[in-house]
Amino acid sequence: MSVKTITTNEIAKKVVNNEETTILDVRNTDEFDDWKIEGGKVDVINEPYFNLLDGIEDVEDKLGKDQEIIVVCAKGGSSQMVAEMFDEAGFTDVYSLEGGMKAWSEHLEPTKIADLTSGGSLYQFVRLGKGCLSYFIESDGEAAIVDANRMIGNYERFAEDKGVQIKHLIDTHLHADHISGGRGLAEKVGGTYNLPPKDATEVTFDYIPLEEGNDLVVGNTTVKVQPLYSPGHTIGSTSLIIDNQYLLTGDILFVKSIGRPDLAGKAEDWVGDLRNTLYKRYKELSDDLIVLPAHFSFSSELGEGGQVSARLGDLYEKNSGLQVEDEEKFRSMVTDNLPPQPNAYEEIRKTNMGKVTPDNEEQRDMEIGPNRCAVHG
Template identity: 45%
Template structure:
């Protein structure tokens, strides 16, 4: 069989950002593909399951382009290798995503949001999950917000930008991915913060966020709106950075609000979310840039590669942010939230509370799949 090139997740991302279209042939089964796939503004994705190729049905090939390269993708890389080699023997241009969707799930991409003489703010996009984390750097010191599981990424980032990680915060108890916060704090000696309402009754080592009105380092002051900004979870907390940037966790998204039903108290938590939106966040300026912990649509990544929008734009574009009738708001949010929950969310929550410990391979496996932490409302 013909040799086909392997490309890494980082190389695939570079291709996706090159301005040229990228053709993906996904050979997982249709259910897996429909549930979770690689998306991009110029990605053209096709799904033909691997087993179809084993049947050597030549009619499959009529839908495949011969004039452009196809990146063949499967769960871990093996099936894609076979299909790519088979197609290459027939004259098609193919490459294989090394490690498949498993490798894509572990890819993190940093983008500088803001940089001046006082601080640097970096948004870290885990594209496979729509998860966003942040590094705030000032005078050689740093804070990591909503760290994901791969803590080596953050320690390497600290080396790259020459800062010491001193503060690590989780905006809330995550349900769709395993937090890297506690492990990163243990490795670096930094202080780990989370609201005590999220982890009370556990043995997790943490500093209660509600006991800190602000976290200051270098020339940065992070105001804890705390906030509490409950609603998605009771202890959800947002962070106002130098009165310019609101790291909103899963409370406010570019295109929606955090879903309040993951704790089984949709209406009760929706009432909390109402108070957050109309009694706390409404006091912030329209000019504040909202930087969430998740996004649900590739369209939320702007032309600068950043997921974020001013609070004014979100208020104007998100109808539910203007629905000041408490009862109608509660019904709308609680009703819309009752959709499919994040995969394995109960096990992931137990891990993030420090109540369950799993092997690294199991931890990676638990996170496979999409983010489902948002309730989206557009006009």
């Protein structure tokens, strides 16, 4: 017998459209506590599948027979088994998530941020499962992509739909939480791959230095992409100002938190840079810039249509990481309060440097779990 399945695409629509969604997550509780489907009006119950092998009585009472229930596991096998058990018990609207959390981690939801004044548009790709944000800037038949994820087919299809040619791939820093798709996509489409040189001292490939003064141009109507050196998360971290209106902060400043300085093993060295970037460099910029970060940590950071953005001036009033006047207090906040590192972060950094080349399945496994690039004040 077979049960109905649901795709990550359909769940993503429910999350961003704030639809009431009930999820039964049957992974073991440690994995569930680490990372789960969140956002919108999602209600999640956890009951490991191995506790349900003798019967579903323990959770049956918590759910209605005619209620829509989406069963989720790590890869889609156990959720199918549990969904079948519910189906046999008389539940009428039960689905199993195809591919499980592994597939959810890879889902990208494109959302339009704005039409640019100089022509063209700016899109944000929201990786709901992992909290990664990447950006697609298109103008006059050309496109640039910032902080592209490993699933490059999504960007290629999007470019094809829009009828634009991908010209530039840009990484704001050497990522430690996910494998960059920038280099691979640049090779595939014959575009440039731009990386801050201070993050690229150990890389094994050629790249174009992303540095202040080296503005990039997208399309003939010149959507300007201006690099702004903003170290702290990594020593090379570089922000981008787009069309004089949008500030892509990479992993330096998020909507409700700030970047952590330790993922390359140098918290003590880089905390001063982080302080300087957040409390001096960014302060010299216009308050009206719209901050577009490379991550979110909480589903509460998702705005309308799943967008993640905030006005820079508002963040200086509300973001707790920007309210610490005392430098010593700031220092201890970002070095004493560090959350666990992202899964496989050292291997991910090596992969992004070109030092190792894991196969596709290994790459998928390395990226399991949340991004963990922020420190919360």
